[in-house]
Amino acid sequence: MDYRKFLGKVESEVLPYFGGASVDAASRRLRVSTPPAPGWWRFDVQGRTATAREPAEPQGLDGLPLVRGHLWGSRLVREGAVAEPVKLLPEEEPPRLSPVRARRWHDGTLVFEGLDFEGEAEGSARLLLEEGRALAEVKAVPASLRAAFGYAVLEGASRALGIRFSPVEVRGQVLCVSEGGRPAAEARLRALATERDAHVREMDARQKALELQAELARLRSQPRHLERQAQGAVRVERALEAAGARLLDTRRLGSERLEVTFGFMGERFISIVEASTLQVVDAGICLAGSDREVTLESLPSVIREAIEDDVLVITRHV
Incomplete structure (x- = not known):
């Protein structure tokens, strides 16, 4: 043929x-x-x-896995307080905390399918959120709605305090926040900021020593570093794909390092790695000073474990 x-x-x-x-x-x-x-x-x-x-109008959704939950911003909050980005939301923004349906596309992305019918719980939750009250007094509230409410309370506290957070950093406490309201949210965010500050101080000291080592290495290998950089981007993408993550961007930092932005488990992460070995220099998450024991290929599994154990602290935000 x-x-x-x-x-x-x-x-x-x-x-x-x-x-x-x-x-x-x-x-x-x-x-x-x-x-x-x-x-x-x-x-x-x-x-x-x-x-x-x-x-075109959507096609091919019917046979895909159905995911239900409640809307928090552009994320669908489902069982286990998991808050995943949901793509292609309608132009007319749905009400906060709306019950939604999505389908999991072939690459794992959640695609908006439609809104579900509301009960009394959603209206009560919106009113309490507007009034700055906790959700503890409302009964028969679905777990996904409680979690979405907790994330919304954290979001408001985050704007007021100037402390950023990602859902995976607070997932284990979000139901407690929905019950405790604004004070519980502020306490969690302040604790998160304290952990980040401690990590940054430690990394600053390490960074100065590493920069000196990198500069010496650059001077010794000046004729070969451009070729290694070209090869590095390809190796980064392959390493992340092998670990179930997706490369979003790379940026060269001097001659020996790369800043790598990648997506994993519905979140974006930024890490710094050695261009030649892909050994992690700064994971972008708190690893208690053990960043250099991890490679870019193994980092996503470390992130997954931290999320599952509810100990993830992100130190570099997009």
């Missing part, structure tokens, strides 16, 4: 585009020739290249 006649074949496929350089079909990842605005598009697919042709 002459396969050359299929090389120019163009197929039409409706897919959700979330941003970036690629789009995921059921069985493969396609390179997007000219990135459109995020949304549902009909793509012309030729080989492994997809070209957006026109906006």
Whole structure:
């Protein structure tokens, strides 16, 4: 059979585009020739290249895993107080704490499907949130709504205190925050800030010594460092993919280090690694000074364990 006649074949496929350089079909990842605005598009697919042709209505969601929960900002809060980003929300912003349905797309991304019917609990929770009161007095509230309420209280306290947080850093305490209200949220955020400050002081001392070592190494290997940098980006992407993470961006820091931004478990992380070995210099999370015992490939599993043990503290925010 002459396969050359299929090389120019163009197929039409409706897919959700979330941003970036690629789009995921059921069985493969396609390179997007000219990135459109995020949304549902009909793509012309030729080989492994997809070209957006026109906006389209969602297709192919019915057979995908259904995920239900409550909306907190642009995240769906589901069982276990897990707060995942949900993509392609409607232009008209749903009310806070709305019950929502989403489908898990082929690459693991949650795609908005629709709103569920509300009960009395959602309206009561919104009123308490507006009045700055805790949720303890309301009965028969779904766990996902309690968690979404707790995240919303933490969000308000975060703006007031100027202390950033990620859901994975507070997941273990979010139900307590929903019961305790603003005081519980502020206490958790202050504790988080204290842990970060201690980590930063320790890392600053280490950083000065490492910078001196890196500069000496750069001077010794000046003729070869450009070639290693070019190879480094490819190795970073492969290491992260092998660990179940997705590379989002890299930035060169001098001749011997890379700043790596990657997505994992619905969050964004920033780490600094050695360009030649991918050994971690600064994990971007608190590892009690053990950052250099971890490689970029093993870092996602360390992050997963920290999330599951409710001890994750993020020290570098996007």
